[in-house]
Amino acid sequence: MSLFSIEVKKTFRRWRTYIGFVVVAGAVILLEVIIKLNEARMAQNFSHGMSGDFLISGSMLNAWVITAFIMNSLYIHVPFLVALVAGDMVSSEATSGTLRFILIRPPSRSKIFTAKFFAMLFYTALLILFMGTLCIGIGLAFFGGGDLIRFQTSMPHIVILPAHDAAMSTVLAFIAAILSMSVVGSLAFLFSTLVDNSIGPIIGSIAVVIISFVIGSLPFEFLESLRPYLFTTYMGIWQLLLNSPVDWGEVGKYALALLGYDAVFFAIACFVFVRKDIKS
Amino acid sequence: MNLLSILFGLLFLVSPPAQNEGLKYLDNAIAKFKGIKGYVVDVKVHLDLEAVKAPDMEAKVYFKEPDKVKIDSKGLFFMPREVGVINPRKFNPDKYVIQVLDTLTYEGEPAVRLSLTPKKDESGNHDIVLTIDEKDWLIREIGTAPSPGRTASAKITYGEFDGFMMPVKVDVKLDIGKVNTQGREFEGRRMQMNQMKGTVEVYYSNYKINTGLSDKIFEKREEQ
Numbered sequence: 001m002s003l004f005s006i007e008v009k010k011t012f013r014r015w016r017t018y019i020g021f022v023v024v025a026g027a028v029i030l031l032e033v034i035i036k037l038n039e040a041r042m043a044q045n046f047s048h049g050m051s052g053d054f055l056i057s058g059s060m061l062n063a064w065v066i067t068a069f070i071m072n073s074l075y076i077h078v079p080f081l082v083a084l085v086a087g088d089m090v091s092s093e094a095t096s097g098t099l100r101f102i103l104i105r106p107p108s109r110s111k112i113f114t115a116k117f118f119a120m121l122f123y124t125a126l127l128i129l130f131m132g133t134l135c136i137g138i139g140l141a142f143f144g145g146g147d148l149i150r151f152q153t154s155m156p157h158i159v160i161l162p163a164h165d166a167a168m169s170t171v172l173a174f175i176a177a178i179l180s181m182s183v184v185g186s187l188a189f190l191f192s193t194l195v196d197n198s199i200g201p202i203i204g205s206i207a208v209v210i211i212s213f214v215i216g217s218l219p220f221e222f223l224e225s226l227r228p229y230l231f232t233t234y235m236g237i238w239q240l241l242l243n244s245p246v247d248w249g250e251v252g253k254y255a256l257a258l259l260g261y262d263a264v265f266f267a268i269a270c271f272v273f274v275r276k277d278i279k280s
Numbered sequence: 281m282n283l284l285s286i287l288f289g290l291l292f293l294v295s296p297p298a299q300n301e302g303l304k305y306l307d308n309a310i311a312k313f314k315g316i317k318g319y320v321v322d323v324k325v326h327l328d329l330e331a332v333k334a335p336d337m338e339a340k341v342y343f344k345e346p347d348k349v350k351i352d353s354k355g356l357f358f359m360p361r362e363v364g365v366i367n368p369r370k371f372n373p374d375k376y377v378i379q380v381l382d383t384l385t386y387e388g389e390p391a392v393r394l395s396l397t398p399k400k401d402e403s404g405n406h407d408i409v410l411t412i413d414e415k416d417w418l419i420r421e422i423g424t425a426p427s428p429g430r431t432a433s434a435k436i437t438y439g440e441f442d443g444f445m446m447p448v449k450v451d452v453k454l455d456i457g458k459v460n461t462q463g464r465e466f467e468g469r470r471m472q473m474n475q476m477k478g479t480v481e482v483y484y485s486n487y488k489i490n491t492g493l494s495d496k497i498f499e500k501r502e503e504q
Contacts (some may be wrong), residue, residue: 053357053362055365058355154335157332159332160332160333245333
């Protein structure tokens, strides 16, 4: 059995790994049921600004629109759910004392560490794909398919993607969201190698995410120069894929930045872990 | 009799014929549409608005006199409310003060421009300017200003279907200024859309006129 599959099994043997799936399922189902119960009013609100000037036909609320709406939670509770597991990957074993026994085995520290890191990425990917499948599945069952209407802050303000493009864009957006969340996971994973308890890395990484978001969104000129260096600036990569036309240059730039942060966090964490004096 | 009385007298004598003259033109345009009890038409809309990016949209539009409209579309479909469904009957002469603005030559034919001012200041009522050609009595252009800062004008091209002259293309120029952002709270963001201007081309084909549309078709109106 490969080191990776051992680490994945270990991850999924912990009960806290399933908290993320339960919370995501609960949030998605609750939101979709609430939207379904208020469908008529929400559809009216949705078209409110345009119905005075246009005759409108076709449903504005459909699986793709609802999914795009729920995806905003990628900024809210999903980072916490990722950090909850990623921040526990190394530190929990240090706390329980199993880390020392693992490191006695033949595989090198860096190999074991890399396997843990990829297990964390696997969990992150699985959580996002689970969220995507649930959003789209329940959305299609409740609201059906249709064109995706998006309201953007930049021009053009209103974008309508035909149903077939909407499906593809949504799937791509979820794949991009995995990359986005992997940075939160990598950061929590890095913190997890620094300490011997799980609470610190989880709270620490979420604190960094929140502070970074706040700095990135405050309308002060002197903070403008900091924005390119904040990883949260690039976490909205999934939103770029729901735009039309998709600015692939910008998507590439965001993806490279996120991969860069993943690589830097991994390298620092690996450096620390390989040199760490593990006493228990 | 002083000069002021003479002027008032002249004004009194002149005003009703101006209204009557305008009414005559409008009545002729409405009469042109009179034989149409209902129709079904395939509509294709091409939006070229600065603030909107949308693919061409297609729908089947059902119309039944006096003003029933139903739109059937597979996907989302937007059509300018004021000028998307041409129905001269909605310019009810009882509701407007009609004045002849000027006479002109429209594509080589004599035409007249009418100003329609609502008699009552009700919501949804606003000034309309119609260009009617005097040869075929067809409304060639419609200009509206639904509210301050909002304008829409349409140029209508006609074709003959079952003996009726029906629109085959409507070129709409829109400048509807700022769009109310209240509805966008759903997406958790507020934004100003202040460049909602551009053109909309509406194409009509496959008219089926006076086929006897049932009222049931219009029971669940998809129009919002």
